[in-house]
Amino acid sequence: MSVPPAQNSQPGSPVDLPLEIFGLKSDLICPGEDILLKIRAAFEQANLLPQTNDILVIAESALATSENRVVLLDDIQPSVAALEYEKLYQIDAREAELVISESDVIFGGVFGVLLTLKDGMLCPNAGIDNSNAPEGCVILYPENPTKSARKIAEFVLKEFGVHVGVIIADSRTQPLRLGCTGVAIGAAGFLATVDKRGETDLFGRPLAVTRVAVADNLASAAEAVMGESNESTPFALIRNANAVFDSEAFGITTISPEECMYWGVLKKSGSV
């Protein structure tokens, strides 16, 4: 069932409500603990109720932990390939073994990190995280972030009676930029990208190549309140987002290397 778009679909007019982002704290999420209960508790603690067309953002590490995607490195037996990566890039061979099994393509590496393609996304170490993991452990990416996003949206509908969008968010560096920004690795309940190509610019000319990565923009926005270290804010609620809501919509649209301008340039120069 489709729900109507947010009321401020024409952003920026004086009467528009501002976009709002609430950080939602949680106590520590332990491996296997139900993320849905943690979300409910976070709403209670913040004394906040979700509304129709809010977007709930979930940190991927919190989701992955709840999904038992925590691996004790001592349990991993590295392959010959993994030992080779350790030698080449000083990455722990056991972690390299996990990167091999978690990624679709490994493009290569530098000190401490392998650059991979994971579910169509360019991703250091296949998303495997050393931070915020128990001692001796690493956290893999959630099994299926978009499936989990849909499950969370269904839970919010059942629990609070409202349709919300859900984003599973990671943070990641970008080429030649300092610092991490938010990126959406799963989404449900709204269009993750919006195609503006039929629309016109300020001078009435058709826009050439403009698609907007709404989910990535909102993941970055949420990152601004969620933090990276010990803030214990694994969730955020975004209100009055200028998104196209559709309870049946799900997924992040990726593009193939063949469609990518950056990749195209590098390919011509013989790299990838």
Next chain:
Amino acid sequence: MSVPPAQNSQPGSPVDLPLEIFGLKSDLICPGEDILLKIRAAFEQANLLPQTNDILVIAESALATSENRVVLLDDIQPSVAALEYEKLYQIDAREAELVISESDVIFGGVFGVLLTLKDGMLCPNAGIDNSNAPEGCVILYPENPTKSARKIAEFVLKEFGVHVGVIIADSRTQPLRLGCTGVAIGAAGFLATVDKRGETDLFGRPLAVTRVAVADNLASAAEAVMGESNESTPFALIRNANAVFDSEAFGITTISPEECMYWGVLKKSGSV
């Protein structure tokens, strides 16, 4: 002079104010028109006053237009190199000529676009924009986005008596992602990146590599209300951002290709 950090420097607790983003509309900005007057008019139209530690976001195309960075393509005489780019990548030779003069490095191209290094940033066509430009014209990047950001912060202080942060924002695709997200190309009045390396994760372990690109996250957040086409919302005001404010701080910290993980991998494979 330094100003104290925003009150919600511990984000996410139940008593925290939400981060808020107001879109600020403007009438059309014509080449050479004073951006400062447009900003003042936008605040008036929105019936909004900036407060200390707000962050004002300015679309780079609006700033560049006000700075007279609009070029009539017919005025450009393409060089031999530009004609070669036209042949190779079907990019208008006059535009290619501008890309050559505006960029530090050209890495190569694909259909319709050259990939460049511009002021230390990886950037399609050196930031030259076809959209939202008058007929037959393109818009170059602002001359010095951070210098303009400082000037705008000074104007807001003089006009409204409050210290704000300022971001000059562009939107850009990322490798293997569909759609554009916001990126900061100039900043003043707050730390564009925050170094978290001394801090600890949820389990008390030191964070390994975590710098947060606060300015990029907030540029993306603003993008969510500013739009890409004819929304006429070239400004946004962000309130209650969890940023480190310092009226003397300015600039975007870039990293060299040598420091970049992505570049490192591609370099080893012989590409860049």
